[in-house]
Amino acid sequence: MPKILPIGTEDFAKLRERYYFVDKSGFIAEFLHNHNDVTLITRPRRFGKTLLLSMMQHFLDVRDAETNRQLFEGLKVANDAQAMAEQGKRPVVFLTMKNMEWDTWEGMQKKISWEFMRLYSPFKYLLQDEMNTGMRAAFESILANTPTLETLSNAFQMLCLLLEAHHGQRVVLLIDEYDAPIQCAWSHGYYQDAIGFFRTLYSSALKTNASLDFAILTGVLRIAKESIFSGLNNLDVSSVISGGYADACGYTQAEIRQMAHDFGREDKLAELAAWYDGYQFQGTDIYNPWSVNNYFKQGCKPRKYWVKTSGNSILQVMLRHLDARRTRQLNALMAGKTISTQLEDSFIYADIEQNRANLYALLLSTGYLKCVDNSETGDEDSYVVSIPNGEIRRLYRDEILKYLSTSSDRTVLDDMLTAMQTGDIEDFQDCLQTILRNWVSYHDAAQPESFYHGLMLGLTVWLEKCYRIASNKESGYGRFDLAFFPKQDNLPGIIMEFKAVKTEDELPTAVDAACQQIQQKAYLTDLQAAGTRPIWCYGIAFCKKYVQIQMCP
Numbered sequence: 001m002p003k004i005l006p007i008g009t010e011d012f013a014k015l016r017e018r019y020y021f022v023d024k025s026g027f028i029a030e031f032l033h034n035h036n037d038v039t040l041i042t043r044p045r046r047f048g049k050t051l052l053l054s055m056m057q058h059f060l061d062v063r064d065a066e067t068n069r070q071l072f073e074g075l076k077v078a079n080d081a082q083a084m085a086e087q088g089k090r091p092v093v094f095l096t097m098k099n100m101e102w103d104t105w106e107g108m109q110k111k112i113s114w115e116f117m118r119l120y121s122p123f124k125y126l127l128q129d130e131m132n133t134g135m136r137a138a139f140e141s142i143l144a145n146t147p148t149l150e151t152l153s154n155a156f157q158m159l160c161l162l163l164e165a166h167h168g169q170r171v172v173l174l175i176d177e178y179d180a181p182i183q184c185a186w187s188h189g190y191y192q193d194a195i196g197f198f199r200t201l202y203s204s205a206l207k208t209n210a211s212l213d214f215a216i217l218t219g220v221l222r223i224a225k226e227s228i229f230s231g232l233n234n235l236d237v238s239s240v241i242s243g244g245y246a247d248a249c250g251y252t253q254a255e256i257r258q259m260a261h262d263f264g265r266e267d268k269l270a271e272l273a274a275w276y277d278g279y280q281f282q283g284t285d286i287y288n289p290w291s292v293n294n295y296f297k298q299g300c301k302p303r304k305y306w307v308k309t310s311g312n313s314i315l316q317v318m319l320r321h322l323d324a325r326r327t328r329q330l331n332a333l334m335a336g337k338t339i340s341t342q343l344e345d346s347f348i349y350a351d352i353e354q355n356r357a358n359l360y361a362l363l364l365s366t367g368y369l370k371c372v373d374n375s376e377t378g379d380e381d382s383y384v385v386s387i388p389n390g391e392i393r394r395l396y397r398d399e400i401l402k403y404l405s406t407s408s409d410r411t412v413l414d415d416m417l418t419a420m421q422t423g424d425i426e427d428f429q430d431c432l433q434t435i436l437r438n439w440v441s442y443h444d445a446a447q448p449e450s451f452y453h454g455l456m457l458g459l460t461v462w463l464e465k466c467y468r469i470a471s472n473k474e475s476g477y478g479r480f481d482l483a484f485f486p487k488q489d490n491l492p493g494i495i496m497e498f499k500a501v502k503t504e505d506e507l508p509t510a511v512d513a514a515c516q517q518i519q520q521k522a523y524l525t526d527l528q529a530a531g532t533r534p535i536w537c538y539g540i541a542f543c544k545k546y547v548q549i550q551m552c553p
Helices: 012-018 026-033 049-060 065-070 105-128 133-143 149-153 155-167 180-187 191-206 253-262 266-276 289-297 313-320 324-334 358-365 390-422 425-439 449-463 504-520 525-529
Strands: 038-042 092-096 171-176 212-219 235-238 279-281 284-286 339-342 370-373 382-386 467-471 482-486 493-500 535-543 546-551
Touching: 012 049, 026 049, 049 092, 049 171, 049 212, 092 105, 092 155, 105 133, 105 149, 105 155, 105 180, 105 191, 133 149, 133 155, 149 155, 149 191, 155 171, 155 191, 171 191, 180 191, 180 313, 191 212, 253 266, 253 289, 266 289, 266 390, 279 370, 313 358, 324 339, 324 390, 324 425, 339 358, 358 382, 390 425, 390 449, 390 535, 425 535, 425 546, 449 467, 449 482, 449 493, 449 535, 482 525, 493 504, 504 535, 504 546
Parallel strands: 038 212, 038 235, 092 171, 171 212, 493 535
Antiparallel strands: 279 284, 339 382, 370 382, 467 482, 482 493, 535 546
């Protein structure tokens, strides 16, 4: 076996002829024994998805079947007679979408046309068969790089139909990085133009394609059915959390031990584990293959080899919309802690900015987090996550926390106002504490209660569009400090009572006194009379640049 490690080699035949190969052919047998009509495999970038599909293509393709059979001699799949009976028996269509990127929809259409021209070129022999005039014209337009968008949207289905007619066997369709052009379209602002095309392309290829035997798609994210796989009921998903084929991508512990033995570097196993181990794909321990290959290639020097391989514009957008709680959680992860979180099964692009629950699923899917388990949460949709290894901890620091440091101050006021309206006492206090620490002078803060009253009135004036804000108004048996009367039925009412003290030790007593005053003076009277529900009552105590907030019962 050659001892040259491949870096970026994604063609299975070339890899087998020239390079060291970690045998992943067991996936072929496992898949053929128990597969659905359409299988989607989602894994982080640079984990071997393209190579996996290239291996499948060389195994199944009817073209060059005898030559390809030799590539599998001595591999795991060669020991499975049932799987080997399928070798070289099907026409295969394999297209990678990873290069379909452009900053405009017009440019993307040209790129799609070019890639389908390349896809069709090896199948020119089909033009020798009988086909109707319209199909022949469409085929020739794709070869000439002059197709209409409608022709391109049915290009997979048409090619499968012609291949089945020629070979007398239904077709295997392999689509690599299916979500890459959709993410590009979203990032560059032409998502609505592109999504209709790709929905039709995938629907015609996977749902209404009578010439399809089965299909395998790979990608980083699972896009929701409603966005792209509408009506597709035969989709089987293998993710980092569930769905089988756990060790199809990435290196297992046993494979790493064998590599270390083959390269005479068993002494580096501990270092390898510390830097590149730690991923948990469906409970299976997995190493990052791109980083491991580079590690051995570079003389076993531990570095951030995965850097800039997983850039994701979606992640940047979500980081710009973080609330205070998730900012705290991201910092806690860097400190080596775990967090429990809900994980969405799929992504809807229209909801990315609004649905903050997508953040951790995105970090998990793109390789920045590992899923420990969900046994502690008692909820099948809630998981414990953490940073997987030393390499990602360094990348996380450079790519996540560095970005947070430039974006958090811009959003802290918005986060505070959101927390205040949702009754999130912890975020409310954290955000207000950040404002006091960063923007209020120590000399300003050494003032009586009236200073803090004015500060809070100024900070909350941004809510005037949806609230009538009242300061020092009579209600019940006294005058509240601040009250917020909602202008919309779906908003809560808010009451605030402030106290200022000279020492931090007095904060707990002062905040209790503020809450008692709200109750004893019946400050809720006017809000209750207006039928407002719920009503959040906050006792807030200040001491110089420190604050303590308590929700009143």
